[in-house]
Amino acid sequence: MPLPHGGFDGFPDDSRAEVFVREFLTAVAPANRKNLATKPPLFILRVPGDAAQWEPAAHRVLEALRRSIDDSGRLVPYAHLTAGPDTELLSERAGTCLQVPPHMVPDRFPHFQVVRDLVTYLREHPARWPGARARELREHVCDRQQAERRGLLGRLPASEPPADTIRGWLLRVGWLSFTRGLPRRLWSWWTSGKVMRAWLADLPVAAGGRTLFAVLDQVAAVQAVRLRANPHHDEALRELEELLVRALLEDLRTPPVGGVLPRRRRRTARPVLLVELPPTGAQGARGAERFLRALHRMRDTVAQPGPLVIAVGQPSPGLLAELGGPPESNFTQAGLQLGQKDGPPVLVTFGEAALAGPGLPVGPVAPRTFQLSWRTTTSIVSALAALALLGAGLTVARTLPDPADRSCVGGSRSVAESARPTPVRMTPKAWYDAARKAIDAENERAERFAGQGRTVRTVVAFGSSRPRDETDALFDGTIPELRGIALWQRRLNDEAVSDDSLVPLRVEVRTTGEKFQDADQAARQLVEETRDEDVAGRKDHKKDYKKVVGVLGYAQSRDTTKAALRTLGAAGIPAVGTTATADEMLEGPASLNYWPSTPSNSTEARIEADFAGRENIVAAGGGNQNICSPAKRALVIESSADLYSKSLADKFRAEFPGPTSVFNFDQDGDFRFAPAGSTSVHSAVELANQLCRALRTDPDSVVYWSARARDFTAFINAMDLRGTCVDPDITILGGNDLTNVAMTGELSDKSWLRLYYSAHRMPLTDPRASARTRQFAKEYDHFVQTTAQGDDPWRQDGHSAVSYDAVHMLSQAVDQARLRDPDVKRESVLVALGAGVTFDGATGYVSYDQGSNAPPRDKTLVLLRQVAQQPEAVVACGAYRPDTSSRTTGAPCAR
Numbered sequence: 001m002p003l004p005h006g007g008f009d010g011f012p013d014d015s016r017a018e019v020f021v022r023e024f025l026t027a028v029a030p031a032n033r034k035n036l037a038t039k040p041p042l043f044i045l046r047v048p049g050d051a052a053q054w055e056p057a058a059h060r061v062l063e064a065l066r067r068s069i070d071d072s073g074r075l076v077p078y079a080h081l082t083a084g085p086d087t088e089l090l091s092e093r094a095g096t097c098l099q100v101p102p103h104m105v106p107d108r109f110p111h112f113q114v115v116r117d118l119v120t121y122l123r124e125h126p127a128r129w130p131g132a133r134a135r136e137l138r139e140h141v142c143d144r145q146q147a148e149r150r151g152l153l154g155r156l157p158a159s160e161p162p163a164d165t166i167r168g169w170l171l172r173v174g175w176l177s178f179t180r181g182l183p184r185r186l187w188s189w190w191t192s193g194k195v196m197r198a199w200l201a202d203l204p205v206a207a208g209g210r211t212l213f214a215v216l217d218q219v220a221a222v223q224a225v226r227l228r229a230n231p232h233h234d235e236a237l238r239e240l241e242e243l244l245v246r247a248l249l250e251d252l253r254t255p256p257v258g259g260v261l262p263r264r265r266r267r268t269a270r271p272v273l274l275v276e277l278p279p280t281g282a283q284g285a286r287g288a289e290r291f292l293r294a295l296h297r298m299r300d301t302v303a304q305p306g307p308l309v310i311a312v313g314q315p316s317p318g319l320l321a322e323l324g325g326p327p328e329s330n331f332t333q334a335g336l337q338l339g340q341k342d343g344p345p346v347l348v349t350f351g352e353a354a355l356a357g358p359g360l361p362v363g364p365v366a367p368r369t370f371q372l373s374w375r376t377t378t379s380i381v382s383a384l385a386a387l388a389l390l391g392a393g394l395t396v397a398r399t400l401p402d403p404a405d406r407s408c409v410g411g412s413r414s415v416a417e418s419a420r421p422t423p424v425r426m427t428p429k430a431w432y433d434a435a436r437k438a439i440d441a442e443n444e445r446a447e448r449f450a451g452q453g454r455t456v457r458t459v460v461a462f463g464s465s466r467p468r469d470e471t472d473a474l475f476d477g478t479i480p481e482l483r484g485i486a487l488w489q490r491r492l493n494d495e496a497v498s499d500d501s502l503v504p505l506r507v508e509v510r511t512t513g514e515k516f517q518d519a520d521q522a523a524r525q526l527v528e529e530t531r532d533e534d535v536a537g538r539k540d541h542k543k544d545y546k547k548v549v550g551v552l553g554y555a556q557s558r559d560t561t562k563a564a565l566r567t568l569g570a571a572g573i574p575a576v577g578t579t580a581t582a583d584e585m586l587e588g589p590a591s592l593n594y595w596p597s598t599p600s601n602s603t604e605a606r607i608e609a610d611f612a613g614r615e616n617i618v619a620a621g622g623g624n625q626n627i628c629s630p631a632k633r634a635l636v637i638e639s640s641a642d643l644y645s646k647s648l649a650d651k652f653r654a655e656f657p658g659p660t661s662v663f664n665f666d667q668d669g670d671f672r673f674a675p676a677g678s679t680s681v682h683s684a685v686e687l688a689n690q691l692c693r694a695l696r697t698d699p700d701s702v703v704y705w706s707a708r709a710r711d712f713t714a715f716i717n718a719m720d721l722r723g724t725c726v727d728p729d730i731t732i733l734g735g736n737d738l739t740n741v742a743m744t745g746e747l748s749d750k751s752w753l754r755l756y757y758s759a760h761r762m763p764l765t766d767p768r769a770s771a772r773t774r775q776f777a778k779e780y781d782h783f784v785q786t787t788a789q790g791d792d793p794w795r796q797d798g799h800s801a802v803s804y805d806a807v808h809m810l811s812q813a814v815d816q817a818r819l820r821d822p823d824v825k826r827e828s829v830l831v832a833l834g835a836g837v838t839f840d841g842a843t844g845y846v847s848y849d850q851g852s853n854a855p856p857r858d859k860t861l862v863l864l865r866q867v868a869q870q871p872e873a874v875v876a877c878g879a880y881r882p883d884t885s886s887r888t889t890g891a892p893c894a895r
Contacts, residue, residue, distance in 0.1 A: 009819070010359025011064040012057075012350050016332040020348075021362050023335035027308055028069060028076055029269045029367035036270055037257040039306035041343040042296060042323070043334065044277070044315055047350050054279055057355050058312045062274050065310065068362040069272055073099040075365055076269035077106065077252075081291070082276045083284025087231050090291035091244035092116055094273055095251075103370040105266045106252050111195055114212070115247040117144045119240050122220045126228035134217040141191075141213075142184045188213070199250050202301065205239065219243070234290075241294040249295075249302040257305055262377040269367035270308050277313025289319045296323050296345065304341070320347070358820045361835050363850040371888055408628035408754075409615045410865030410874045414729055415747045415755050425791060428467040428479060434787040435482035439507050442489040446504040447545060449496060456545035457814060457824055458506040459807070460526055461485055462519060462553035462564070465511045477555050477739075477799035481578055482509065484803030484842075485552065487779055492811055503814045503824065505807070506545060507552075516560050519553075523564035526551070527571040530826075549817075549829050550574040550810045552803070556737075557582030557601075557644035565590035574829045576810045578803045579736065579760065582647040586853060595833055595848065596855045597806045598760050599878070601648045604735060604861060607877055608758065609634075609655035610892030611863055612702045612733055615874075617756060619728040620700075631702035631731070634660045635694050637687070637715070639707045640678070641670040648706040648735050650675070656704075663690060665707055667714065684714040685722070692725035705734035709741040716750060726752030736760060739797050739864075747866070755866040761798035761843045762862055762880050766873045770881045776801055776842035796871050798843060805841035809848075812837055845879035858885050 011021055027040060047057040062080065069076045077100045081090055095112040121140045122129075128136070192212040200206050200215060209215030223236035252271050255264045275292065278285040292311055299306060320326065326347040329337070334348045372380075450456040463478045485507055496502040510526075512519040530548050551573055554561040557580040568575050569589030577585070577596040581604060586594060611617070616628035634656050638649035653660045662678035664671055669682045681687045695701055705712055712734065719726065731754045738757040747753060762769040764777050780800055784792045794800065816835070817828035836850035844860030863875035877886050877893035886893035 008356075008358050009060070009064070011061065011362050012354035013357060013360050014331055014351050014354035016330060016335075017354070018360055019335035020331040020338070021335075021360055023338040024065065025068065025363065025365050027270060027338040028272060029365040033257060033268060035339070036267060037305050038339075038341040039299065039302075039304045040270075040308045040340065041337055042292065042299070042345040043308075043310045043337075044292075044320075044323075044326070044345060044347045045310065045312045045350065046314060046347060047312065047355065048352050049355075051279060051282065054314050057350070058276055060355070060359070061312045061350070062276060064359060064362050065272075066274055068364050070099070071364060074101045074369075076101065076272060076367060077104065078272040078274065080274045081288070083278045083282070084287055086284065086286040087237065088284075088287050089119070089237065089241050089244055090275070090287050091241055091248055091294065092119070094291075095244070095248045098271070101269075101369070103266060103373045104269065104367075105263055106254055106271065107266075108254070109248070109251040110191070111198070111247040111250045112244065114141055114191055114195065115216075115243055117141045118213075118216045119244060122216070122224055122240070123227060126220075126224035129220045129224040131221075132217065133220065134211070134213040137216055137220075138188050138213045139184075142188065145187070195247075199246055199301065203246070205243070232286075234286075238290055238294065241290050242298055245291070245294040246298045246301065249298060249306065252307050253303060253305050262375075262381065266370060268369075269365065270305070273307055273309045275309065275311040275313075277311045277315055279314035280316040285316070288313070289316060292319065293322050308338075315347075361816075363836050364838075366849075371883075406616055406620070406627050406629060408619070408626050409617050410756070410872055411867070412619070412626040412628075412729075412754075413867050414751045415753050415866050426793070427789065431479050431788050432466055432482070435479060435486055436509060438486040438783070438787055439482065439489060439509060442486060442493055443506045443508075445493045446489075446506045449493075449504045450545035454496070454500070454504065455818060455822070455824060456504045456506065457549040458508060458546050459810060460548055460551050460553075461507050461509045462512050462516075462522060462551065463509060463555065464516050465514050477579060477794075477797070480794040480797055480800035481555055481803040483780065483783060484800035484805075485509075485807050487776075487783055487800070488804045488807040488811065491779075492807075501815060501818075503811070503818055505811055505814065507807075508548075512560075512564075516554060516556060516558050516564075519558070519560040519564040520567055523551075523567040527567060527573065530571065530573065544823075547824075548573070549814055549824055549826055550576065552576055552578060552806055552810065554578065554580045555799070556580055557585055557647065559643050561585070562587070562590070562643060565594050569593040572830065573826055574810070574813070574833055576806045576833075578806050579799055580644070581736065582644050583651075584643060584647055591853055593830060595809070595853055597802050597809065597843075597846075597859075598736075598855060599859045599861045600855050601644070601735075602651050603855070604758055605648055605651035606655045607861060607875070607892045608704070608733055608735075608863065609652050609657070611756075611875055612704065613657040614892060617733070617754070618700050618702055618731050619754065628731075629700060631700060632658050633698045633701040634658065634704045635691060635701050636660050636662045636704045637665050637707050638662060638675075638678075639666045639670075639711065640664050640673040640675065641666060642708065644735075644737065645706045645708065646673060646675075649704070652704055652706065660704075661694060663687060665711055665715070667711060684711070684718040687715055688718040688722050691719070692722065695725055695730065699728070703730060703732045705732055705738065709737050712738060713741055716747060716753065720750055720752075729754045731756070733757070733863075736798070739799070756863055756874065757866065759798045759862050759864050759871070760860060761796075761801040762860065762876060763796045763864065763871050763873055765796075765870065766876070768873070768876055768880065768884075770840070770844060772840045773801070773842055773844070773880075776804060801842035805843050805846055808839060808841060809833075809837050809846065812839060840882055843880075845882045845884075847879070 045061060047054050049057055066080050069078050077098055079094045079098045081094055095109055100107050118137055195212045205219060206215045209218055223239055226233040226236040257267055275288055277288045295309060323345045326345040329346050329348050331348060334346050337343055337346050446456050464476055489507055493504055496504045510522055512522045533547055551568055555578050562585050565575060565585055566588045569592050575594045579598055581598050581601050583600045583602050612631045614630055618629055618631050620627045620629050636649050636653055639645040662675050664674045664678045664680045665687050667682055671680045674680055729752050734757040736758045739759050762773055813829050813832040814824060816832035818824045821828035834851055836848050838847040847857045849857055858878045860878040860880040862873045864871040865874045877889060879885055
């Protein structure tokens with residue numbers, strides 16, 4: 001069977017190859033850093049084929065592994081060693097070209113650099129021997145240190161004072177003594193002793209040599225003569241290769257694994273060397289095999305930890321014999337050896353069938369990264385320690401703390417200050433129809449692609465219902481979500497004109513009734529349709545574009561939408577969520593097919609509870625005084641029969657550091673699943689009365705709102721009408737459902753209200769908003785201007801951006817699925833989603849872990865302070881930019 005020549009990508013799908021791939025990722029970047037303190041065996045992956053076939057096969061394997069550890073050199077330390085001239089010392093290129101990510105270790109190679117400089121001089125000047133040249137070698141290394149500005153010598157001045165007078169000559173002698181002679185002697189003595197003690201003195205080549213330079217002079221006395229007569233002399237090149245390999249291995253094991261010192265904490269990934277191994281007689285074969293022999297001999301002389309070395313190609317029988325004749329292993333055995341502490345070389349041979357077919361995707365490793373270098377951290381810690389010691393020596397009067405800062409987070413303004421006199425003029429039916437019309441237009445474009453022979457597929461977007469009036473539009477994020485879908489669909493169609501690898505998508509928008517009451521029924525209908533289309537599709541391929549490959553939904557977490565996801569999951573239909581956030585949505589069969597797009601309620605509740613209990617948000621004085629304090633009690637408003645509301649409220653109460661009181665508010669009187677000790681209220685007026693009494697008793701309380709936006713508006717109006725407990729201002733903290741009404745201007749006359757709520761996109765007015773977020777907003781503004789009339793209340797809202805990213809994610813998975821499955825079956829889309837999806841989206845950086853249905857890792861979540869129509873981000877959590885994370889942000893984003 002002929003081998004492919006670049007026709008397929010990925011790691012060849014041989015028997016149990018997935019075990020090797022999985023263990024490879026774990027061995028390179030294990031979750032427990034202690035597992036890095038090992039020395040894996042040498043791995044040789046043999047590819048079949050003749051001289052013309054081995055190279056593309058080896059390149060495919062090496063490239064699949066390389067891509068998983070390289071993100072422009074920012075994932076793990078590694079070197080990719082391709083075949084070169086037979087006289088080249090491959091270890092020299094390995095140490096010189098080793099890619100080390102920023103702020104990761106090992107990042108210093110003092111042993112390798114000094115030995116490399118000595119070996120290079122020996123090879124470039126073989127005519128200098130025989131003869132005692134130890135001092136000459138020492139001076140050459142010092143020159144290289146100073147020329148490349150390495151270490152202490154690199155920081156010394158290179159210029160010399162003029163010696164045209166006696167005074168100048170005397171000055172020059174004194175100057176050189178302190179800037180050249182003495183520093184060079186000290187550095188040479190220190191470096192030589194360090195190398196000799198660490199490893200060189202234990203090697204047979206060092207017999208009789210007392211210093212590094214004396215040992216290399218002895219080596220040169222023999223090997224330089226050989227190389228002068230024959231540059232390809234095997235024994236000479238082998239001995240030099242072994243010295244370089246041993247020096248490199250010494251540097252790669254420093255610093256040790258574990259501990260709290262800043263440099264040790266940066267050791268979060270294992271160095272990797274990927275070696276191309278040509279067959280016997282091909283160019284580079286002697287050099288590659290010489291490097292592997294040297295590595296095999298030297299690795300027994302070095303302590304743990306060690307690098308992971310994988311050679312791919314066609315080893316010669318002589319090489320295998322020198323490696324101890326490793327027995328043939330399968331990929332399961334090889335994968336287990338990746339986690340071993342030591343062992344003999346491992347040999348695995350690819351089957352020809354695996355190389356002739358599609359490969360396995362090798363996901364990127366995800367080691368812990370750092371924003372600051374260990375040197376900076378050490379300097380900061382040292383400086384802080386010095387400051388602490390200095391402060392301890394000051395007088396008691398000077399060490400008294402300043403008065404605590406009690407200024408309000410986001411200021412003391414209410415939602416009414418600087419507000420427009422009237423709310424935004426709403427035309428929801430026209431806006432809804434315009435968004436649907438835009439989607440229909442893009443569907444026609446997609447169908448034209450299908451008519452041209454392009455692969456086109458269909459996505460179903462489940463929404464609630466067409467708004468009947470302005471009230472419906474206020475409490476339902478349907479309109480901005482449809483706009484986000486239309487925007488991505490338009491971009492996809494535009495790019496598909498020139499990019500044949502993209503799969504244009506039709507979007508069928510299906511309504512499921514008010515409050516998604518018919519969601520499960522609609523899901524069951526879709527399941528039946530997909531079964532019918534699978535049968536019909538075998539007969540009529542002209543309608544393949546109607547094949548459904550996934551679902552977008554849902555905007556709300558309710559029992560009906562949860563049941564719908566279970567139905568879709570049981571049928572194996574991929575589903576990507578929009579703004580449904582309840583953790584319970586992932587229960588049951590949904591855990592196999594549903595990928596949320598937003599942080600879960602558990603994450604949101606934890607952040608909001610820490611924010612309320614730590615930050616100054618509760619007004620402590622009348623008027624607009626900028627004096628606040630953290631909440632000592634939380635008055636929790638929930639609707640227990642609503643899955644989203646109960647889930648968010650329960651998790652907030654569990655995380656809030658103080659006592660809580662629960663008011664179960666439902667205007668329909670549905671109080672199922674009411675928590676013990678809660679007060680059930682069905683009237684907004686009665687809720688206002690109950691809260692006023694609670695606020696008089698505990699004025700340092702925050703009102704936490706987890707109920708729906710419609711109920712929130714009713715309560716706010718009732719509280720405003722009562723008007724007897726609104727001084728000082730009332731602080732309300734709510735979930736992301738409040739974004740449906742907060743930005744519409746409906747609250748613009750509530751001068752007593754200080755409102756904080758969560759959202760899934762950074763406001764454009766915030767300088768931290770990413771370039772991708774700003775670009776999306778620009779496209780959104782243009783869409784609204786060309787399709788709708790009047791003011792847009794959701795310009796800063798996150799619903800449109802979330803739906804935009806949700807379609808982006810599903811579209812990217814469909815594109816990936818088509819690479820392996822031209823028919824783009826739903827099963828292939830599920831596999832692509834499970835392999836992990838990563839991109840820079842409108843809401844921030846989106847990264848799903850491989851094999852996990854959890855929400856995107858460290859997904860953007862912001863807490864906004866609503867002031868008139870201008871939301872301000874007071875807390876920004878997650879990767880709202882590719883270079884940010886909750887770990888570096890600190891509380892309340894991370895504990």
